[in-house]
Amino acid sequence: MIKLFSLKQQKKDETSTGGKRKATAAQLRLTKDMNDLQLPKTCITKFPDPDDLLNFKLIISPDEGYYRGGRFSFSFKVGLNYPHEAPKVKCETMVYHPNIDLEGNVCLNILREDWKPVLTINAVIYGIQYLFLEPNPEDPLNKEAAEVLSTNKRQFEQNVNRSMRGGYVGNVYFEKCLIK
Amino acid sequence: MEVDQPNEQSDASKWSGRWNHIKKVLERPSPFAHPDFEASSEILEFMQENCKLLVIGAGGLGCELLKDLTLNGFRHIHVIDMDIIDLSNLNRQFLFRQSDINKPKANVAAEFINKRVKGAQVVPHFCKIQDYDSAFYKQFHIVVCGLDSIIARRWINGMLISLLEYDDDGNLDQSSIIPLVDGGTEGFKGNARVILPGMTACIDCTLDLYPPQVTFPMCTVAHTPRQPEHCIEYVRMFGWEKEKPFGDIPIDGDNPEHITWICHAACKRADEYGIQGVTYRLTQGVIKRIIPAVASTNAVIAAACSTEIFKLATSCALPLNNYMVFNDVDGVYTYTFEAEKNDTCIACSQKPRNLTFAPKTLLRELIDHLCEDSTLQMKRPGITTTINGKNHTLYMKSIPSIEEATRPNLSKSLADLGLTDGQELIVADVTTPNAIVFRLKITESETKS
Ligand SMILES: [Zn+2]
Numbered sequence: 001m002i003k004l005f006s007l008k009q010q011k012k013d014e015t016s017t018g019g020k021r022k023a024t025a026a027q028l029r030l031t032k033d034m035n036d037l038q039l040p041k042t043c044i045t046k047f048p049d050p051d052d053l054l055n056f057k058l059i060i061s062p063d064e065g066y067y068r069g070g071r072f073s074f075s076f077k078v079g080l081n082y083p084h085e086a087p088k089v090k091c092e093t094m095v096y097h098p099n100i101d102l103e104g105n106v107c108l109n110i111l112r113e114d115w116k117p118v119l120t121i122n123a124v125i126y127g128i129q130y131l132f133l134e135p136n137p138e139d140p141l142n143k144e145a146a147e148v149l150s151t152n153k154r155q156f157e158q159n160v161n162r163s164m165r166g167g168y169v170g171n172v173y174f175e176k177c178l179i180k
Numbered sequence: 181m182e183v184d185q186p187n188e189q190s191d192a193s194k195w196s197g198r199w200n201h202i203k204k205v206l207e208r209p210s211p212f213a214h215p216d217f218e219a220s221s222e223i224l225e226f227m228q229e230n231c232k233l234l235v236i237g238a239g240g241l242g243c244e245l246l247k248d249l250t251l252n253g254f255r256h257i258h259v260i261d262m263d264i265i266d267l268s269n270l271n272r273q274f275l276f277r278q279s280d281i282n283k284p285k286a287n288v289a290a291e292f293i294n295k296r297v298k299g300a301q302v303v304p305h306f307c308k309i310q311d312y313d314s315a316f317y318k319q320f321h322i323v324v325c326g327l328d329s330i331i332a333r334r335w336i337n338g339m340l341i342s343l344l345e346y347d348d349d350g351n352l353d354q355s356s357i358i359p360l361v362d363g364g365t366e367g368f369k370g371n372a373r374v375i376l377p378g379m380t381a382c383i384d385c386t387l388d389l390y391p392p393q394v395t396f397p398m399c400t401v402a403h404t405p406r407q408p409e410h411c412i413e414y415v416r417m418f419g420w421e422k423e424k425p426f427g428d429i430p431i432d433g434d435n436p437e438h439i440t441w442i443c444h445a446a447c448k449r450a451d452e453y454g455i456q457g458v459t460y461r462l463t464q465g466v467i468k469r470i471i472p473a474v475a476s477t478n479a480v481i482a483a484a485c486s487t488e489i490f491k492l493a494t495s496c497a498l499p500l501n502n503y504m505v506f507n508d509v510d511g512v513y514t515y516t517f518e519a520e521k522n523d524t525c526i527a528c529s530q531k532p533r534n535l536t537f538a539p540k541t542l543l544r545e546l547i548d549h550l551c552e553d554s555t556l557q558m559k560r561p562g563i564t565t566t567i568n569g570k571n572h573t574l575y576m577k578s579i580p581s582i583e584e585a586t587r588p589n590l591s592k593s594l595a596d597l598g599l600t601d602g603q604e605l606i607v608a609d610v611t612t613p614n615a616i617v618f619r620l621k622i623t624e625s626e627t628k629s
Contacts, residue, residue: 024334024338025338027564028527031562031563031606031608034562034578036578036610037579045579047581047582051570051572051573081330084334103418103421107398111398112398139397140399140402140403
């Protein structure tokens, strides 16, 4: 055990040295997360400001499954409390999907109740990609889409295709998001 | 024994016996004292004249701390808080009166204490802790936190770790340690802990002790609500953005109009699902994530923290090792344990390593060094830094859009990139489990590592 202070020890009031302010734990962790990103070939990231690792976009272009040929954009906002709190993710492309609602909210357990600080941005990206390969009718955010998926897979496929080509599913209009 | 007679003499120095209780501890040897403790009258003098404390937060814990510390004999105390006084604070934040509502907590608390406790010289700072840099924090002997924010705790934790100094052999200079005493309360539960940055478990080492805020599964909130909280959460997550009742602004938990709107919308949803119990108070609680504060818990935790500060400042007893839990939900339960330092903690596990270069060295050459140096042998390092509080990405190969944007930096010199002597670089690479902090030493002499 150390004895901390010798008597009369005076701390210095230093004038500011400025500029050398130390990095936060979030910045350390994010630098690591970003440098370690290993994306599947269907995913790319876009950073509008390369100095700002907290805000970026993920673009997924699935090459298999119901959503093959589509192009879906997600915004990521990483808070200063990362990795204690999960990043906030929104889907910016309107999509007919049981686990993504029409406002872009994404139902992915690791983004909310199952988030743990050991998880990484990479894990979240894989989780989102997985939603496009295996949409899950058990955890619906878009209840109608989930019902169609669990009762009539062929109809679901047709609905997805129609939405991606640009058009109405029911009374909801979807912008085209197919890429040639 | 002489009895204190505070009413007869107003001058504290003539109030004989004022410090008798403290002197009994500081001027006599004790089996509980630190091995290096030497009883003397100079210790009280140190407390009163030299020892400089920082209290972060002037809320429930902060009011108690300022009172405890000044009555204990500490005089030079700074207090920092960005909040103003609200009516709902007055039941437990006893330094504030009705007429103080809407005034800064730090200022009112300091003024009250300075008037009430003879000799106290509390200096208020009405701002965020992030508004000050290391030069400010360096001046304190001990920092004590009474905060409800994990972000702020982690920030000050990181700040105190960054003030540690190491010699060329990597040995910690103990005079650079500023102990952090941290108190926290939640309803009838509380904790107090002592952190010796660089030596014992820090806030980040034990982040799992601070459970993440309760989040409800999104699908439950969206489709199968069962509790009134689910209905409020639904409005917070979906209704607000959809209807934008006050325009395109975020929810302000302190704005009664916002809470009222959310409360009504949540009631409507609760009715649809036959759920009872949505109230204004509950709505505010869910939106602000409030757990009601209990005055007695604050008093106990602040007392524990003040005692630890007294022990650290005087060495009259060994400090808490290192985490105390208190719970009086049902009877009183308390125990202490030693939170363990995490060897891979991103905040405190690494000492900054030095990298020495000339100012005209190119960033490309610095990266080559990271890859070629036999003790580093990195593969594809990504480098960020913080200049004047703003983050910069110097180079990162793994993300194509960033690689492209930062590629021109490779052929710039360190000087042109604004990197000066003492600047810290954060380097991440697949070869290490965490990002590594390097401290740049910029000299005109030849490059060495
Ligand atoms: Zn640590």
